[in-house]
Amino acid sequence: MTRPQHSAGVQIIEVPLGARAYAVRIGPGVRDRLADLVRDLGARRAAVVSARPEEETPDPGVAALRVALRDGEEHKTPAAVARLCGAFADFGLTRDDVVVSCGGGTTTDTVGLAAALYHRGVPVIHLPTTLLAQVDASVGGKTAVNLPQGKNLVGAYWQPAAVLCDTDYLRTLPEREWRNGYGEIARCHFIGAENLRELPVAEQIAASVRLKASVVAADERDTGRRHILNYGHTLGHALERATDFTLRHGEGVAIGTVFAGRLAGALGRIGPRRVAEHEQVVRSYGLPVALPAGLDPAVLLPLMRLDKKATSGLGFVLDGPDGVELVRDVPETEVARTLAGMPRAELP
Secondary structure (H helix, E strand, O other): OOOOOOOOOOEEEEEOOHHHOEEEEEEOOHHHHHHHHHHHHOOOEEEEEEOOOHHHOOOOOOEEEEEEOOOOHHHOOHHHHHHHHHHHHHHOOOOOOEEEEEEOHHHHHHHHHHHHHHHHOOOEEEEEOOHHHHHHHOOOOEEEEEEOOEEEEEEEEOOOOEEEEEHHHHHHOOHHHHHHHHHHHHHHOOOOOOOOOOOOHHHHHHHHHHHHHHHHHHOOOOOOHHHHHHOOHHHHHHHHHHOOOOOOHHHHHHHHHHHHHHHHHHOOOOOHHHHHHHHHHHHHOOOOOOEEOOOOHHHHHHHHHOOOOOOOOEEEEEOOOOOOEEEEEEOHHHHHHHHHOOOEEOOO
């Protein structure tokens, strides 16, 4: 997979949410702004929770507690949140202080939820260090951890005070982590940000963040338009669970995006050319388009019923004549038939 080149300079994208508004800074070296942001908040202490080596975690400029946390869905649990809150309490963190997350999307989710719950809300600054976290997880205020029954079932809305997407962190990403992030970028093609493939990586991040910021500003609490951000996620999350997270989030979303196109076609919402476009776009990013070989599609249906959008029957975000929208009560027989028609391949 050929990666886009980095571009110079820093972009600032505002997430306009009134009193909860904040800026997302994207570019090389923006982590060095952390101390200034902490000072602007008036915090006297900071709890820095990081999945990166200490030398890669910037100094917040105030007395700091440093807590190590490991990236990975298996570490994104209520127990991890409880451990963080206990560490905050032992340190004497107050509501006038700040929490800093430094890591991938699972770290952003876990630390964000801990900040939301501790003292009923402490400011949090995110320093996302993976492509997935920079294009999606760090922006929008959704925080959550997993239960054995399903993904992201325990969470809260808690907007960050700021987000620093330092593209220098991406220079050491392994190839599979790039694919993990590109799963979210690829699905943007169908929800309002087309033709990102050949842009420099910072421009891809900025376009994804700009799209998400506009959607979140219109629907912060996920009651309507924000559903479109879950394009490809219903099957994607089920695939993560069914493979014990051997399949990464972005890979699952990529396969889920191809499935969403096929399901929309089966329901008569889009034509064959648009269905084919889903697979073409996903393939162009070097992403998987097939269900894992040996996985029984029947195990995916109960997992998809646990999706938060499935309030009465199965719900999917699907393309259609009026654009992308949440479609509720999709017949399970059609879902099963479309799953059965998906290609199969070994896991990446």
